[in-house]
Amino acid sequence: MKGRPLRFTPRRDAGMHAFERALAHGGFSPVAGVDEAGRGACAGPLVVAAVILQGGRRRIDGLTDSKLLTPARREELYAEITECAHAWSAVVIPCHDIDRIGLHRCNVTGMRRALAALDRRPAYVLSDGFPVPGLDVPGLAMIKGDQAAACVAAASIVAKVTRDRIMVGLHERYPDYGFDLHKGYVTRAHGRALAVHGPCPEHRFSYVNVGRALRNNGEVDLGEETEGEVPVEDHAEGARA
Numbered sequence: 001m002k003g004r005p006l007r008f009t010p011r012r013d014a015g016m017h018a019f020e021r022a023l024a025h026g027g028f029s030p031v032a033g034v035d036e037a038g039r040g041a042c043a044g045p046l047v048v049a050a051v052i053l054q055g056g057r058r059r060i061d062g063l064t065d066s067k068l069l070t071p072a073r074r075e076e077l078y079a080e081i082t083e084c085a086h087a088w089s090a091v092v093i094p095c096h097d098i099d100r101i102g103l104h105r106c107n108v109t110g111m112r113r114a115l116a117a118l119d120r121r122p123a124y125v126l127s128d129g130f131p132v133p134g135l136d137v138p139g140l141a142m143i144k145g146d147q148a149a150a151c152v153a154a155a156s157i158v159a160k161v162t163r164d165r166i167m168v169g170l171h172e173r174y175p176d177y178g179f180d181l182h183k184g185y186v187t188r189a190h191g192r193a194l195a196v197h198g199p200c201p202e203h204r205f206s207y208v209n210v211g212r213a214l215r216n217n218g219e220v221d222l223g224e225e226t227e228g229e230v231p232v233e234d235h236a237e238g239a240r241a
Contacts, residue, residue: 016063016150019142020055023124030086032122033151034111034132037066037159039103042210043177043184043203044167046093046103048110049158050118052086053151060084063153065146066160078161081154088154089117090162099206108132114155128152174200 020031034050053060060080062073069077082088091114093106111132115125125132125139126149132139145152164183171180177193177200184190184202186209194209198217203210 016148016153017055017059019126019149020053020151024055028124028138030120030122031124031126031151032087032115032118033126033128033145033149033153033155034114035128035146035152035156035159036107036110037156037163038184039107040186041184041204042186042190042207043095043179043200044170045095045163046098046106046110047090047159047163047166048093048107048114049088049090049155049162050111050114051081051088051151051154051158052118052120052122053081053154054084054086060150060154063150063157065144065153066156068147069157071164074157074161074164077154077157081158085154087118087120088158089114090158091117092162092166095202095204098204102206108134126152128156170202174202176200 023029023031030052032050032052034048036046036048038044038046060077062069062077066074091110093110098106108130111127112134115122115132115135122137125135125137126145127139127141128145129141129143131141142148142152146156147153167179167183170184171178176197178189179202182190191209194203194213195216198213199205199210203213205211205214
């Protein structure tokens with residue numbers, strides 16, 4: 001292994017780039033961060049993103065957990081990340097895959113796919129919350145990683161913005177549910193729409209609240225379903241240097 005050994009774990013007050021600096025000091029470069037958006041939703045896809053940031057003077061200021069940012073600020077940072085990052089990717093996993101094989105398996109598989117889609121092979125992977133098994137490089141699962149490591153925060157922003165755009169597009173197809181406002185998460189307004197209209201093809205039928213609405217409202221016409229299609233510009237999976 002080139003470089004000096006990793007001798008310490010950065011303190012959380014050492015800055016968002018401290019983990020990447022420490023790993024580079026130990027010979028692990030580049031470092032990829034990976035995170036998802038839509039895990040807690042009951043409608044819409046799961047989106048998983050991976051990002052390798054540039055170091056040095058091209059650091060992006062203001063990176064943090066995407067949920068702590070305003071929509072406008074997320075869009076600004078998304079544009080900066082996708083323009084300045086060494087590599088980034090986003091993978092969209094449709095709702096029927098979540099119903100078929102389960103949320104956690106989709107999440108882990110999506111992380112592996114997002115990392116494999118990067119134009120550059122990472123030497124180390126930082127993930128938010130839980131480990132990603134099956135990688136051929138070492139990795140670390142970080143509690144609240146999107147608030148502790150810049151590359152994980154960047155991945156959370158790419159995933160969140162990509163998914164939000166998809167949900168706004170789905171609102172045009174299914175305007176009764178308010179997907180443009182709550183993005184498919186469980187809210188009172190979403191619950192009322194489910195109670196009145198029943199679920200649409202973009203809901204996750206394996207979820208308790210969706211199953212209850214289905215039973216109360218009868219069968220859903222899946223004739224409109226397009227195998228989880230989302231707006232073309234947001235469904236692309238891949239990487240960009």
